[in-house]
Amino acid sequence: MRPVGSKYLLEEPLGRGATGTVWRARQREAAGAEAAVAGQPGETVAIKVLKEELANDADVVMRFLRERSVLLRLTHPNIVRTRDLVVEGDLLALVMDLIDGPDLHRYLRENGPFTPVAAALLTAQIADALAASHADGVVHRDLKPANVLLKDDGGRMHPMLTDFGIARLADSPGLTRTHEFVGTPAYVAPESAEGRPQTSAVDIYGAGILLYELVTGRPPFAGATALEVLHQHLSAEPRRPTTVPEPLWTVIERCLRKRPEERPSAENLARALRVVAAGVGVHASAAQAEAALGVAALLAPDPQPAVVPGTGQGAAGQFPPAGGAGDADPTQVLPPTTGAPGPYGRNAGYDPDAATSVLPSAAPDAGPTQVLPAGAGADAGPTQVLPAGSYGGADPTRAMPPVDPGPPQADGPHPWQTQLRAARDRNDQTQVQYLDPSEDPLRRRPTRRPAPQQPQQPQQYAPPQAPAQPPYRQSPQPPQQHQQHQQHQQQQYRQPQQPYAPQRPPRRAPEPRYQQPPQAPQPQPYAPPAPEPAPRREPRPPRQRSANPMRIPGLGCLKGCLFLIVILVLGSWAVWEFTPLKDWVADGKNFWDAAWDWVTDAKDWIASHSSGR
Numbered sequence: 199m200r201p202v203g204s205k206y207l208l209e210e211p212l213g214r215g216a217t218g219t220v221w222r223a224r225q226r227e228a229a230g231a232e233a234a235v236a237g238q239p240g241e242t243v244a245i246k247v248l249k250e251e252l253a254n255d256a257d258v259v260m261r262f263l264r265e266r267s268v269l270l271r272l273t274h275p276n277i278v279r280t281r282d283l284v285v286e287g288d289l290l291a292l293v294m295d296l297i298d299g300p301d302l303h304r305y306l307r308e309n310g311p312f313t314p315v316a317a318a319l320l321t322a323q324i325a326d327a328l329a330a331s332h333a334d335g336v337v338h339r340d341l342k343p344a345n346v347l348l349k350d351d352g353g354r355m356h357p358m359l360t361d362f363g364i365a366r367l368a369d370s371p372g373l374t375r376t377h378e379f380v381g382t383p384a385y386v387a388p389e390s391a392e393g394r395p396q397t398s399a400v401d402i403y404g405a406g407i408l409l410y411e412l413v414t415g416r417p418p419f420a421g422a423t424a425l426e427v428l429h430q431h432l433s434a435e436p437r438r439p440t441t442v443p444e445p446l447w448t449v450i451e452r453c454l455r456k457r458p459e460e461r462p463s464a465e466n467l468a469r470a471l472r473v474v475a476a477g478v479g480v481h482a483s484a485a486q487a488e489a490a491l492g493v494a495a496l497l498a499p500d501p502q503p504a505v506v507p508g509t510g511q512g513a514a515g516q517f518p519p520a521g522g523a524g525d526a527d528p529t530q531v532l533p534p535t536t537g538a539p540g541p542y543g544r545n546a547g548y549d550p551d552a553a554t555s556v557l558p559s560a561a562p563d564a565g566p567t568q569v570l571p572a573g574a575g576a577d578a579g580p581t582q583v584l585p586a587g588s589y590g591g592a593d594p595t596r597a598m599p600p601v602d603p604g605p606p607q608a609d610g611p612h613p614w615q616t617q618l619r620a621a622r623d624r625n626d627q628t629q630v631q632y633l634d635p636s637e638d639p640l641r642r643r644p645t646r647r648p649a650p651q652q653p654q655q656p657q658q659y660a661p662p663q664a665p666a667q668p669p670y671r672q673s674p675q676p677p678q679q680h681q682q683h684q685q686h687q688q689q690q691y692r693q694p695q696q697p698y699a700p701q702r703p704p705r706r707a708p709e710p711r712y713q714q715p716p717q718a719p720q721p722q723p724y725a726p727p728a729p730e731p732a733p734r735r736e737p738r739p740p741r742q743r744s745a746n747p748m749r750i751p752g753l754g755c756l757k758g759c760l761f762l763i764v765i766l767v768l769g770s771w772a773v774w775e776f777t778p779l780k781d782w783v784a785d786g787k788n789f790w791d792a793a794w795d796w797v798t799d800a801k802d803w804i805a806s807h808s809s810g811r
């Protein structure tokens with residue numbers, strides 16, 4: 199058991215992600231004033247030990263220190279609470295509440311898709327968490343099923359959003375040194391992929407993808423490579439699967455709008471999802487069904503979305519044209535759809551703090567050994583989200599000096615290519631690709647389970663929190679009646695009863711919109727090369743038919759023998775028919791007599807010819 203700081207002991211690893219390893223750990227002594235939650239000796243907690251690359255990066259350590267109050271004050275019933283932050287030598291760690299339950303990615307893989315009602319209610323709770331964090335100016339930026347833990351809450355499962363702030367911690371000018379892409383291609387919003395300004399709308403996009411995946415078992419955009427997936431986020435329209443009721447599809451479609459300003463606010467999303475859940479069941483009243491059909495009216499966008507600092511956002515809600523020098527993001531994966539110079543142009547004027555989705559390289563100067571003092575919001579109540587503090591507009595990292603990306607490497611790979619390669623590598627971890635297809639939940643058909651096996655499964659989800667319940671929720675019913683009602687609602691959309699035809703978005707050729715703009719006469723200092731075409735598979739050589747497909751032992755030898763016998767028979771027949779053998783046999787001559795006759799005839803013939811001359 200390894201100590202972390204003086205207060206915690208790591209016991210066993212619970213899981214490993216792209217940014218670190220999560221451990222089950224035990225509290226040795228109360229953390230006291232230096233943590234948001236003091237804890238008790240012997241208490242079990244979860245500790246995320248950040249990767250060495252992060253811990254060794256001085257920028258990340260500074261960010262860690264600066265952002266502690268943001269992380270520690272973020273409390274909500276659907277957010278995994280961060281209790282303490284530890285910096286110790288080359289170790290950075292977040293101490294969290296231990297959640298007893300699987301993450302949503304694993305749950306989905308093991309149990310197949312949810313019913314529309316269950317998916318809507320679960321996503322509504324995630325939207326509640328987002329609404330609270332957005333109100334506090336915090337954008338998650340890596341929303342995906344793996345970051346939703348399902349807490350066992352007295353037999354019911356309660357979704358808890360985790361990894362808040364990890365993307366923020368990974369932000370670092372040092373990121374431009376390794377260009378490793380962080381974020382999961384399947385869930386990345388178009389504006390993030392393009393390096394455009396990001397707001398809380400990126401989380402709404404992530405929630406839309408997650409909701410789609412909950413009801414279908416796979417995210418809407420898939421591809422053989424990360425680049426292919428990202429292109430789809432930018433240009434492909436999601437298609438409505440047959441199992442998704444129309445009101446739910448309205449919500450999903452609005453969350454997946456390419457233009458962030460057209461996506462609903464988290465608060466409206468939560469409300470709309472509850473209206474949909476109430477209205478799509480078999481026992482929905484006419485008014486509830488009517489309300490669900492009119493859900494589009496509830497999906498108003500956020501007039502003042504929380505801004506992701508350092509992504510070039512101008513005034514809140516305004517989205518400057520992509521590709522402008524001011525909003526270049528050095529970590530973007532794809533070139534902007536418009537605008538001449540790429541983000542790596544040395545004159546692009548990028549903001550180093552805009553490194554939104556990249557891990558830093560190792561830096562020699564590790565942070566100091568210390569246990570952090572408590573943040574300002576350390577004593578916030580467990581269900582309370584504190585009002586926005588100084589964080590909202592001011593980005594503490596702006597004080598950091600910009601890092602020169604360095605001169606263009608003429609012969610090395612372009613950072614953009616390196617990013618893509620890293621993104622592909624990372625997909626191993628995020629299980630978007632390079633998985634055994636039989637094990638990849640995103641590729642296989644959803645598991646269809648007969649209803650009796652898990653009749654109560656969707657009921658396990660905790661009902662929405664009382665304060666968040668909209669006025670138009672179902673009228674109170676006796677518990678039993680309510681349960682039956684829920685069962686009916688959920689069974690109406692149980693996957694086995696529906697003709698499920700998973701739809702893969704069509705593969706698209708590289709979009710012309712990402713083509714390199716014509717080169718100006720003056721060379722760009724660092725014009726990005728044309729996108730590397732996705733590696734094409736070599737056409738398979740035609741399959742060789744096996745001579746012995748049944749693999750019968752000795753068949754090859756037998757075939758040779760048979761062939762020889764046929765040749766011998768044919769040869770014998772030819773000799774018999776076309777030689778005087780028959781006559782010899784008729785005359786009773788043996789072979790040697792016949793042969794001697796031949797020789798004699800030949801000698802006579804030669805003699806007659808020579809005498810005639």
Ligand SMILES: Nc1ncnc2c1ncn2[C@@H]1O[C@H](COP(=O)(O)OP(=O)(O)OP(=O)(O)O)[C@@H](O)[C@H]1O
Pocket residue numbers: 212213214215216217218219220244246278294295296297298300301340344345347360361
């Ligand atoms: N607070 C927690 N309590 C219990 N288990 C946790 C907790 N946080 C994470 N885990 C477990 O640890 C695993 C790894 O978590 P982590 O957040 O590092 O993974 P990830 O989300 O796939 O990574 P990343 O977001 O960095 O790509 C999770 O799948 C989850 O099962």
